[in-house]
Amino acid sequence: MKPIRVVLAGAGNCASSFSQFVAQAQADPAATPPGLMCRSVGGYLLSDVRVVAAFDVDATKVGRSLSDAFATPVVSATAFVPLGADGDSPVLPAPVLDGLAGPLGGVVQPADAAQDARPEDVTKALIELEADVLVIMLPTGASRAIRMFADAALAAGIAVVNATPEELARDEALCRRFADAGVVILGDDLRSHLGATTLHTALLELLLSRGLVPSSTYQLNVGGNTDFLNLADPTRSASKFTSKANALRAAGMDDASIAAGPTGFIRHLADTKVCFLNITATSVLGSEVKIDVKLTVEDSPNAAGVIANAVRAARLATDRALSGAVNDACALLFKSPPRGLPEGEARAAFLGFVS
Ligand SMILES: NC(=O)c1ccc[n+]([C@@H]2O[C@H](COP(=O)([O-])OP(=O)(O)OC[C@H]3O[C@@H](n4cnc5c(N)ncnc54)[C@H](O)[C@@H]3O)[C@@H](O)[C@H]2O)c1
Numbered sequence: 243m244k245p246i247r248v249v250l251a252g253a254g255n256c257a258s259s260f261s262q263f264v265a266q267a268q269a270d271p272a273a274t275p276p277g278l279m280c281r282s283v284g285g286y287l288l289s290d291v292r293v294v295a296a297f298d299v300d301a302t303k304v305g306r307s308l309s310d311a312f313a314t315p316v317v318s319a320t321a322f323v324p325l326g327a328d329g330d331s332p333v334l335p336a337p338v339l340d341g342l343a344g345p346l347g348g349v350v351q352p353a354d355a356a357q358d359a360r361p362e363d364v365t366k367a368l369i370e371l372e373a374d375v376l377v378i379m380l381p382t383g384a385s386r387a388i389r390m391f392a393d394a395a396l397a398a399g400i401a402v403v404n405a406t407p408e409e410l411a412r413d414e415a416l417c418r419r420f421a422d423a424g425v426v427i428l429g430d431d432l433r434s435h436l437g438a439t440t441l442h443t444a445l446l447e448l449l450l451s452r453g454l455v456p457s458s459t460y461q462l463n464v465g466g467n468t469d470f471l472n473l474a475d476p477t478r479s480a481s482k483f484t485s486k487a488n489a490l491r492a493a494g495m496d497d498a499s500i501a502a503g504p505t506g507f508i509r510h511l512a513d514t515k516v517c518f519l520n521i522t523a524t525s526v527l528g529s530e531v532k533i534d535v536k537l538t539v540e541d542s543p544n545a546a547g548v549i550a551n552a553v554r555a556a557r558l559a560t561d562r563a564l565s566g567a568v569n570d571a572c573a574l575l576f577k578s579p580p581r582g583l584p585e586g587e588a589r590a591a592f593l594g595f596v597s
Pocket of ligand 1: 251252253254255256257297298299300336337338339340341342350378379380381382383384387405406407431432433434437467468469541542544545
């Protein structure tokens, strides 16, 4: 197949793990590495992906290669494999806007080139790079910067994957603009490969399938990477709480009894994320069932597994002349798709779409 040329908006932890997953696939295209849910997405293999550039604002990353940017101390994603040829791809400056608002401003200094960058420079670069897909991996809550990237991709005619909880694929007006321009958008908010939301919705659906009635649930998440540092600021985390509730609602949970979101930054956890889940449900004769689960994962590789599907689905949708938000791809891969579905239906829709 033709290569899929991917540009990353945000050269942080998820970008590092995704680039490594691609490098691992490129090094041995015939292998099926652990965590690769779909070997083929409409004929596209993960080894068909090329990470051709990233945008960032961090003075320690801008102007450097991807390999060097991911080796800076602010990136806590584990370096499992070398990046290969894509490791030489450049990190380009982007407008800072609200990208470093809140606690991130205390650990990241903006590059001079980013202070001078304009949205039209992003559009121009995307066209010159002949990009197929832009993956937005900016800090949660950086609404202006995230919107700027969506607009820049739209102007360049390039498909968007929105890994953040910002409303893009759920924004009807924005999706109409993408549809009118013949451009695909997938989002919002990555559902991690085997993360808190995936486990939580699977447990809820199991209870419902046995006729139990879930009465309340909570999900507490702590971690030590910059995503968790950023989410420690309530003004940045609001969309994450909404997004997690959307996913639990789609699994059949009543809105009033959900509490789920990022609940603490613990620096020494670095890229380890710990999730505590509780579900209380009513069973036969009113008897009570309680489930308590602790899930520990490496946060960023968990995102890479889903991005690996999303970029290929975005390219496939473009090949099929689809445009706007494609719910058959979004419902499985994102916590807040335009129309949420129970996991089983979402998986069937996705597998039907990519077969
Ligand atoms: N880790 C997961 O499994 C997961 C799951 C779902 C969603 N997400 C979302 O993905 C996003 C990225 O997460 P991450 O862990 O990679 O975060 P991160 O903090 O490691 O990376 C964010 C990057 O964006 C850069 N940035 C800030 N402002 C910018 C701007 N204006 N232009 C370009 N770059 C800018 C930062 O310098 C940093 O390199 C977050 O919104 C997170 O909530 C992650």
